[in-house]
Amino acid sequence: MGKPFLISVVTILLCLRLSIMPLPWLVTAYSSNLTDQSTLLAFKARILLYDPHNILAYNWTTSSSFCNGMGVSCSHRRQRVTALKVANMGIGGTIEPRLCNLSFLAQLDLSNNSFQGHLPNGIGQLARLRRIDLSWNQLDRMIPPNLSNCRKLEEISLSVNQLTGGVPREIGMLPNLRILATTNNGLNGTILVSMGNLSSLQVFAFRTC
Structure with a gap:
């Protein structure tokens, strides 16, 4: 065998090895999907005792894609969670903190349930969140000022809870906010001057205790 033949064999083997190695973006996508799945399962585990009809207990399982779960919507290309809508299901408990790992989430609707504790x-x-509806629950404590970091927010609905304090002035920094509803809480204070900066605001429902 001549030297050129050996070089060709080595080249073929090298190409085969490279072809079966996972590309970095594939590894990243796979790990991200696992993060979304584990987050949803953690959410389910936290409300397991407050799911009287076992709606999520039997629907959210590892036997099928989490994108097929009730109330879950995913992007077609990346298969990442873009919406979590589990309103009017009679579920409760506390809100899973790891929801912040759903980095593609644009809509969060947990309204008309029995969620307790703080937001x-x-x-x-x-960063991609456009709509958050947590109205008609039993949430307490203050509205987190860092909601202002969600620069794409168009709707914040928190009415009919047990929230205290006031509407954070940072909310007035959201350029796309159209709806801000905080009635029937334990909020106090006055309407902030910073609310005047919300040029896109169409609905502002605010009432102190």
Whole structure:
């Protein structure tokens, strides 16, 4: 065998090895999908005792894609969670803090349930979030000021809870906010001057206790 033949064999073997190696973007996509799946399962585990009809207990399983779960919507290309809508299901418990790991989440609707406790600060990390509806629950404590980090927010609906404090002035920094509803809470204070900066605001429902 001549030297050129050996070089060809080595080249073929090298190409075969490279072809079966996982590309970095594939590894990243796979790990990201696992993050979304584990986050949804953690959400389910936290409300397991407050799911009287076992709606999510039997629907969200590892036997099928999490994108097929009730109330879950995913992007077609990346298969990442873009919406979580589990309104009017009679579920409750506390909100899973790891929801902030759903980095593609654009809509979060947990309205008309029995969620308690505080709104996790981590939700302020959801840069793609456009709509959040947590109305008609039993949430308490203050509205996280870092919701202002969600620069794409168009709707914040928090009415009929047990929230205290006031509407954070940072909310007035959201350029696309159209709806801000916080009635029937334990909020106090006055309408902030910064609300005047919300040029896109169409609905502002605010009432102190």
